[in-house]
Amino acid sequence: MELSSSLPPPSPFIPNFSLPSSSPSISPSPSLASTVLFCSLLSLLSLLGILGNIYTLVLLLRRRRGRRRRGLLSRLPVPSCLAGSSSPSSSPSSSSSSSLHLQVLSLALADLLYLFTAPFIVYDSLGSGWAFGEPGCRLLLSLDLLTMHASIFTLTAMSLDRYRAVARPLHASSSSSGLLRVGVSWGLAVALSLPMMITLHLEDGEDQQGRLCVPAWDEQSSKAYLSVLFCTSILGPGLAIGALYATLGRLYWVSQTRPAWASGGGVACPPRAPKPKVLLLILGIVLAFWACFLPFWVWQLLPLYQPDMLRTVPVGTQVTVNRILTGLTYGNSCVNPFFYTLLTGKRKRNWQAPASAKQLCRKSSPDQ
Known part of the structure; x- marks a missing residue:
């Protein structure tokens, strides 16, 4: 994100703040029209994203209450003819679905936190200098790193769960293990963003730039630090998710080409073919994340590893590129709710009320 239109380039534009640079300070002085256009588009994206993610949260909470009601119904007396059937609320598929819903809930919350920073960026882009004090500097600007890592770590956990569901279908993830993975994802995200939160502070800008929010470290x-963040948010999770999906592709190929009787080795339950819809939707969320954040990260690392490349680029062009990439990251949180809604769509119900079960017993009775 962009802290302010008056930041001194060509410092790398890590979300919401400016890093120190040895280059001279040159005011970008963007045009008012481009600033208004950027603020309008960012406001529209954040509004659509907030509404979409709130809809996802409401939908997940309603379905969670529905599962609890079905769990209560499953504990009621069941006719003797169906007494041997297992309860769907305790089936592996039900536990896996509950874990998936918890992880989607985590993703939607991360998107909401990220989108709620947009109004502050709009206000700051139209003003001069940081206007939200040092607590706002530390909290608001650290949310970028926090939500970005929480999202990609949760997506990695989702991919791991899908792999386990395919390779070990009888050991589906429970809701408690899903909650643990979500907690670990957010804990790691907090740990990685904590150095930025601690070192951020306000400094007086040059040439009447106002106060700027900058980290207290050298180049x-x-x-x-940025290299570590790139590895933890893009490179590392990318390699892990890529390896999981490559293995899933191999399992899918084996399940489609090898006969069931040829499993051999005494394996009672060979890996089942994965459900293409769930796998493709999770892969779509991952690819959307990379498509929106990888260009942004390249832009952050370019001044650090190739500083000479930006010296010939006009300052106005740098500001424009930064704003486009900032809008792209917000666009990711705006598109995600469509994936979430499809991913947690209603499935065919396998349970029936006790009254319907009694009717089934009467229909199957030899006296009728």
């Missing part, structure tokens, strides 16, 4: 420390 080498910034380079090391």
Whole structure:
């Protein structure tokens, strides 16, 4: 994100703040028309994204209450003819669905937190200098790193769950293990964003730029920290998710080409073919994340590893590119609710009320 239109380039534009640079300070002075256009588009994206993610949260909470009601109904007396049937609320598929819903809930919450920072960026882009104090500097600007890592770590956990559901279908993830993975994802995200939260502070800008929110470290420390963040948010999860999906592709190929009787080795339950819809939707969310954040990260690392490349680029062009990439990251949170709604769509119900079960017993009775 962009802290302010008056930040000194060509410092790398990590979300919402400016890093120190040895280059001279040059005011970008963007035009008022481009600033208004950027603020309008960012406001529209944040509004659509907030409404979409709130809809996703409401939908998930309603379905969770529905599952609880079905769990209560499953504990009622069941006719003797169906007494041997297992309860759907305790089936592996039900537990896996509950874990998936928890993870989608985590993603929607991360998107909401990220989108709620948009009004502050709009206000700051139209003003001069940081106007939200040092607490706002530390909290608001650290939310970028926090929500970005929480999202990609949760997506990695979702991919791992899908792999386990295919490779070990009888050991589906329970809601408690899903909650643990979500907690670990957010815990790691907090740990990685904590150095930024601690070191951010306000400094007086040059040439009547107002107060700027900057981290208290030198250029080498910034380079090391941003490199670590790139590995933890893009490179590392990308390799892990890529390896999981490559393995899933191999399992899918084997399940389609090898006969069931040829499993051999005494394996009672060979890996089942994955459900293409769930796998493709999770892969779509991951690819959308990379498509929106990878260009942004390239732009952050370019001044650190190739500083000479930006020296010939006009300052106005740098500001324009930064704003486009900032809008792209917000667009990711705006598109995600469509994936979430499809991913947690209603499935065919396998349960019936006790009254319907009694009717089934009467229909199957030999006396009728």
